[in-house]
Amino acid sequence: VTHGFADDTLSFPKDFLFGTASSSYQIEGGWNEDGKGESIWDQWAHEHSDLIIDHSNGDVACNSYHKYKEDVQLLKSIGVNFYRFSLSWPRILPTGYPNVINQKGLDYYKNLIKELLANGIEPFVTLYHWDHPVIFESMGGWTNELMIEWITDYARIVFKELGPSVKYFVTINEPSDICSEAYFGTTKAPGKNLGYSAQYICMHNILKAHARIYHMYDTEFRKEQNGQVGFLISCLGLFPKNSSDTEAVNVFFQFNCGWMANPIFSNAGDYPTIMKERIADNSKLSGLPRSLMPTFTQKWVQYIKGAADFLALNHYTSRLVETVPRQDGQKWYDNCGIKASIDPSWPNSSSDWLKIVPDGFRMIIEKISNEYGYPPIFITENGVSNNCHTSDYSRVSYLQSYMKEMLTAINESGCKVKGYAVWSVLDNFEWDRGYTEQFGLVYVNFTDPNRTRTPKQSMNWYKHVIETRNLDVYEPSISTVIV
Numbered sequence: 001v002t003h004g005f006a007d008d009t010l011s012f013p014k015d016f017l018f019g020t021a022s023s024s025y026q027i028e029g030g031w032n033e034d035g036k037g038e039s040i041w042d043q044w045a046h047e048h049s050d051l052i053i054d055h056s057n058g059d060v061a062c063n064s065y066h067k068y069k070e071d072v073q074l075l076k077s078i079g080v081n082f083y084r085f086s087l088s089w090p091r092i093l094p095t096g097y098p099n100v101i102n103q104k105g106l107d108y109y110k111n112l113i114k115e116l117l118a119n120g121i122e123p124f125v126t127l128y129h130w131d132h133p134v135i136f137e138s139m140g141g142w143t144n145e146l147m148i149e150w151i152t153d154y155a156r157i158v159f160k161e162l163g164p165s166v167k168y169f170v171t172i173n174e175p176s177d178i179c180s181e182a183y184f185g186t187t188k189a190p191g192k193n194l195g196y197s198a199q200y201i202c203m204h205n206i207l208k209a210h211a212r213i214y215h216m217y218d219t220e221f222r223k224e225q226n227g228q229v230g231f232l233i234s235c236l237g238l239f240p241k242n243s244s245d246t247e248a249v250n251v252f253f254q255f256n257c258g259w260m261a262n263p264i265f266s267n268a269g270d271y272p273t274i275m276k277e278r279i280a281d282n283s284k285l286s287g288l289p290r291s292l293m294p295t296f297t298q299k300w301v302q303y304i305k306g307a308a309d310f311l312a313l314n315h316y317t318s319r320l321v322e323t324v325p326r327q328d329g330q331k332w333y334d335n336c337g338i339k340a341s342i343d344p345s346w347p348n349s350s351s352d353w354l355k356i357v358p359d360g361f362r363m364i365i366e367k368i369s370n371e372y373g374y375p376p377i378f379i380t381e382n383g384v385s386n387n388c389h390t391s392d393y394s395r396v397s398y399l400q401s402y403m404k405e406m407l408t409a410i411n412e413s414g415c416k417v418k419g420y421a422v423w424s425v426l427d428n429f430e431w432d433r434g435y436t437e438q439f440g441l442v443y444v445n446f447t448d449p450n451r452t453r454t455p456k457q458s459m460n461w462y463k464h465v466i467e468t469r470n471l472d473v474y475e476p477s478i479s480t481v482i483v
């Protein structure tokens with residue numbers, strides 16, 4: 001239903017940027033082509049297909065390694081201003097180290113960027129979306145401090161070779177998810193279930209690595225290239241389970257979001273105080289001689305603080321939080337003292353973790369803005385899974401309701417959201433969920449060797465939003481919303 005007149009509150013700011021997002025392992029395929037080295041996701045999917053729900057892998061995925069020109073034409077037909085994609089480190093550096101550059105791998109990205117620019121689309125590059133060379137994992141991956149040097153060496157090659165045509169970079173996709181799921185869990189590669197300690201060490205190294213890359217860009221490339229380097233975090237929307245328990249929201253926010261954001265975006269820098277305190281308490285109560293959470297020297301605190309040109313936020317869903325009562329001398333529940341849960345009234349998607357809670361999006365954008373002095377924000381991922389082929393009205397309704405909340409945060413609360421990317425342009429390899437959960441604006445037939453792409457309803461809807469720069473364009477009536 002078109003109302004015939006535009007509602008101002010549903011209009012996007014003049015310079016607002018629209019995009020879509022993807023990642024290398026999830027779409028490229030060509031896993032061992034043209035001299036590419038092996039990544040931990042290649043290895044993981046080959047050796048642990050039992051841990052991937054449909055026993056699939058990303059060997060071919062959407063075959064974007066060969067079909068990138070078709071992908072760019074799809075992006076052009078949507079009308080996006082930018083395309084966020086990630087680079088496969090071992091495709092560029094097969095040994096992991098910068099002594100051997102794989103020209104063909106580099107050319108793939110150079111050609112993709114050329115194609116994007118020729119079609120009026122700004123490349124938005126993620127340096128690292130979870131697929132590092134296997135050699136570094138053999139030496140401990142993100143639990144080894146040397147990862148900081150290794151990834152900085154790789155980033156320098158990227159800036160040198162691709163930086164002249166790229167205005168937007170983000171470094172490391174979703175640090176907390178890497179640290180908690182890959183080093184304190186078995187669902188994501190390398191699936192090393194090493195406990196809290198590894199999780200905190202992992203984040204420590206990622207924060208240092210990010211800062212190193214940021215300052216390296218500053219001293220070696222910024223003057224010439226004049227781009228921006230952002231720090232990317234994923235955060236949940238939060239609501240108190242019991243309305244009076246606002247403390248639960250504040251504390252959980254610090255453990256979920258502040259863990260990554262406070263060291264970079266707060267005035268004081270360093271980890272959130274409450275986090276340091278509670279983890280130290282629990283460590284002591286476990287009889288340990290020091291906290292499980294490593295400490296930054298003052299030098300590192302200063303070096304990390306402010307090391308980002310913008311805050312990149314991935315957001316999908318929300319949780320209810322409640323304070324877990326604690327007696328003196330007892331440990332904080334889960335180190336944090338807060339329990340998170342799902343409100344049974346929240347609508348489902350095709351992913352069990354992803355419940356549909358539009359106002360959580362506004363909540364988290366406002367909380368982040370408040371907490372860190374209204375930094376420029378890019379939404380680098382937002383989207384929903386549903387497996388309804390091309391009649392994906394429920395995706396339209398998810399995106400519309402979430403974008404509406406984002407607009408309210410911009411227009412009513414002055415949050416500086418500069419751009420927004422839908423996850424994802426194509427249905428793709430959804431990590432441990434294989435191909436069973438589809439997030440695309442475009443349907444991909446994974447049983448067809450040609451990986452045929454077919455636009456969904458949501459793609460046409462998004463195209464219309466970008467064209468009109470207004471959300472008041474398409475209200476699916478409740479009866480057409482089918483999950």
Ligand code: PNW
Binds near residue numbers: 023236316430439
């Ligand atoms: C993202 N959360 O991870 C990843 O960046 C993508 O690669 C992935 O395909 C997408 O989610 C969909 O699963 C997330 O805390 C990490 O709610 C954390 C959350 C959500 C998604």
